[in-house]
Amino acid sequence: MxxxxxxxxxxxxxxxxxxxxxxxxxxxxxxxxxxxxxxxxxxxxxxxxxxxxxxxxxxxxxxxxxxxxxxxGGELDAEFVATLTKAHGALVGENARIAEELAAAKLKLKQLGDEQQKLSQQNSDLQLSLDREKRSRATAESEKRATEVREAELARQVSALKTERSTLTVDLDATRRQVAVVQAAHAKAVEAANRNYAIAKDLEQRLSTAKGVATATGLFGLAMFVGNVLSDDTPAPRGGNRRRRA
The missing domain is CATH 1.10.260.40 (lambda repressor-like DNA-binding domains)
Known part of the structure; x- marks a missing residue:
């Protein structure tokens, strides 16, 4: 056990x-x-x-x-853990910051969508009001002048709403691009975190292997092991043959 x-x-x-x-x-x-x-x-x-x-x-x-x-060898392990913990904490903080920015961008996107829907409804209501005014003009000639003034005012409001709607559409597109940028940054941060974690795991495995070799064979065996690792990590010359390990 x-x-x-x-x-x-x-x-x-x-x-x-x-x-x-x-x-x-x-x-x-x-x-x-x-x-x-x-x-x-x-x-x-x-x-x-x-x-x-x-x-x-x-x-x-x-x-x-x-x-x-x-x-x-607790001192060496503590130093390694402290370094790894510090790097991990930095990555976690960066991921949290990016997640907050992404959430804020999504909230802004939702608010812009709601505002655009509200303006569209207002535009429809104003268009219906304009149609009613046109029908009133046909039945009440005496109110023709007042109705024309009202129509002009409504037309200006419709134009202003259309302009505002165009502006909101541009802002909405810009926000979507910002969301895409934030998502790309988040993906890169996650990729960097995974890559750093893999490097740390590899270093830890090599350190553990080196300690095992040192315990089993002494300093001479450790030197041979380090030499083999370095020869494995060194690329062979172009056109040459690398020594095959048993």
């Missing part, structure tokens, strides 16, 4: 979630705990101590009869 399996069993027995355990484990971030339990990060002594304290047991009792190796 691994330490992760034992912790999951203890959580099941207590009907706890990982979030509850992280809340109880002072000094252990929930994302770090989740990755440790998923096998994406090694268990460290400080991790075991935090989890054991949260579960009201001792680190020795928690790790007893388990086959999970406990890694050292």
């Amino acid at each position: 691994t330490i992760s399996e034992r912790v999951r069993q203890l959580l099941k027995d207590r009907d706890w979630s990982q979030a509850q355990l992280a809340h109880q484990a002072s000094g252990l971030d929930q994302s770090v705990l989740s990755r440790i339990l998923a096998g994406e990060r090694p268990w460290r002594k400080e991790h075991i101590a935090c989890v054991a304290a949260a579960l009201s047991t001792t680190p020795e009792e928690l790790a007893k009869d388990t086959d999970t190796p406990v890694a050292d």
Whole structure:
């Protein structure tokens, strides 16, 4: 049994979630705990101590009869986690800002659409009023002059509304373009976040592999491993043959 399996069993027995355990484990971030339990990060002594304290047991009792190796080098891991957390926080903040701008643009687009619909209804109402005035002129010649003045006024209002409607249409098109730009920026930010996360995962995997090699073969084996990694990362000369690894 691994330490992760034992912790999951203890959580099941207590009907706890990982979030509850992280809340109880002072000094252990929930994302770090989740990755440790998923096998994406090694268990460290400080991790075991935090989890054991949260579960009201001792680190020795928690790790007893388990086959999970406990890694050292907490300072290097803490520095890596701090760098990764800072970069992730910056990306989360940028995504939140872009999401707010996108929501504001969508709200403005909806408001412009509602305003355009309202103006269209007003235009229709004014057109009906104009038709009624025309029919009144045919039946009441004595009010002809007043009706003509009224028609001219209504015509000017219709013209002003049409002009305003054209302006709103231009604003609506501009807002749609802004929404498209914001969506493109959001997609780029998400792509950058995924790319940075993949790079961080690759660096973490290489660091873990290097630690394993150092533990198993000593400094000489680590030097050979680093040399192999560097030779794999260095592109072969054009026209030449790369050394095949066993």
